[in-house]
Amino acid sequence: MEAKGAAASDRSVKYLKGVQSxxxxxxxxxxxxxxxxxxxxxxxxxxxxxxxxxxDTVFNFGLHQYLR
Structure with missing residues (x-):
């Protein structure tokens, strides 16, 4: 199990160094x-x-005129 944790840690460090670069x-x-x-x-x-x-004002006015 530690091997997976170490690999993940190595990937994280490599990623952060890439970001910094x-x-x-x-x-x-x-x-x-x-x-x-x-x-x-x-x-x-x-x-x-x-x-x-x-x-909005123009369309609202037109709609009210249409609905009258």
Whole structure:
């Protein structure tokens, strides 16, 4: 039974070393880029919310007119 535990432990260590190796290759964004990307996401989300709200209002109005 210990052989299986040791093999699993070896695989875990090998996996974690691989993860560490890959993380060293990652090009992380600068703080300025992070703020810029976050601002883009917030603005895009607000625009999507506005568009969906407008469509919902128009369809709701049309449905009420149709049901009268």
């Amino acid at each position: 890959e993380l060293k290759k990652v090009v992380w964004p600068t703080p300025k880029q992070t703020v810029s990307y976050t601002g883009f996401v917030v603005v895009f989300t607000l625009l999507a919310v506005i568009a969906i709200t407008l469509l």
